[in-house]
Amino acid sequence: MTAQKSTPSAVSRSASTRKRTRIQQEKEQLILEAALDVFSRHGFRGSTIDQIAVQAGLSKPNVLYYFRTKEAIHRRLIDRLLDNWLEPLRGINEDGDPLSEIQSYIRRKLELARDYPRESRLFANEILQGAPHIQEELHDLRDLVERKSKIINDWIKAEKIANCDPKHLFFSIWATTQHYADFDAQIRVVLGPTEDGDDRFENAARFLDQLFVDGLRK
């Protein structure tokens, strides 16, 4: 082996503009998938690289070959997450029917909570700890909310929906939908075994639909 330079590293390679190898692509995804599982269950501090490695079927140093640090894995997950997470909000269309737009926003957020609970919990963990890793990303969110709040305000001025504070409306939509993923452990106990997974979300959808539509109708 050439000893002329330091150990080759997938990290520096992927960080640079050079293209990534097949193995790199596969293993990175494998690690991220495992890390999502572990981080979402135990939080950042509660997760160990070893747990992630075992879950991914790799050795610890092998994981660290693809990601320089534990934080690097976490950062990548959060980046990937926020893209999908904000998509429904971006989808709110000022030219659509106000109540339908809000209704379908709620439905899409609820579907995310149902289909991607790990992502929801990863996000919740991060915010709970004071969002130490995503201050920048939160500013993008703020700008997006600002824009969408203007749309809601226009609808209110046009007397198409009831008067309300748009930002608090968004907060309550986020809270109620994500609650089904984040507080799953509590919900399971309260609902008991009668309501299985699908029923749970159907009943939630029905309830939230009624709550917000009746609460906002002019």
Next chain:
Amino acid sequence: MTAQKSTPSAVSRSASTRKRTRIQQEKEQLILEAALDVFSRHGFRGSTIDQIAVQAGLSKPNVLYYFRTKEAIHRRLIDRLLDNWLEPLRGINEDGDPLSEIQSYIRRKLELARDYPRESRLFANEILQGAPHIQEELHDLRDLVERKSKIINDWIKAEKIANCDPKHLFFSIWATTQHYADFDAQIRVVLGPTEDGDDRFENAARFLDQLFVDGLRK
């Protein structure tokens, strides 16, 4: 010093029925107060006994003199928490005016989120991790919710409020109110510096009042 038996310990003393000394009372409260601060910010795994000790102005072994383990501190906090946390729910009175009862339940929960955000985050952290330490306590919650759901259902049958699933109603009330404590970091960024602490909660109260009252009125 008598060497005939093991080191005296405040833990065994407080665990037994014997009365506790003045110093024990004071130091235990001091430690719990510090631990609430630390646990609510970093979660169980993310908190160290040393952090708690520093925050309390004690040495690590001194903390461990009053609580056998890190888990024991956590457990005591959670126990103390749940009592206050469920109080508003217990307060729902079947003989009161339905909408007023729900309205004041929401207001009380929101006040808890405003005045005891650390407790809210401690609880959120615990549930997010799958509620590993409070399965029993959750069963008490389930029974309480069961009883209160019956009251809501009676109100619905009497046509005093709109038809809805009582449990999902509770979920959405918990979600929206606790959100202001648990997702504080996000809310701060989205609202920006314009809305300071008190305004925030007043606006939230106004919004939630409207949402739930209009959403539930018959």
Next chain:
DNA sequence: GTAAAGTTTGACCATATGGTAAAATTTTGT
């Protein structure tokens, strides 16, 4: 004042954990 009980501290220990170095192995391009 004194002795027993209660409290505090400093020095430790075992283990867990994030991360590194270099050798060994596999893959890839030709």
Next chain:
DNA sequence: ACAAAATTTTACCATATGGTCAAACTTTAC
């Protein structure tokens, strides 16, 4: 097939952390 590059493993290291122990120090009861 062969060399260069990429990947994986084995053996580590330094530090952090939960927890223990016995000695030193305070408080309390009489």
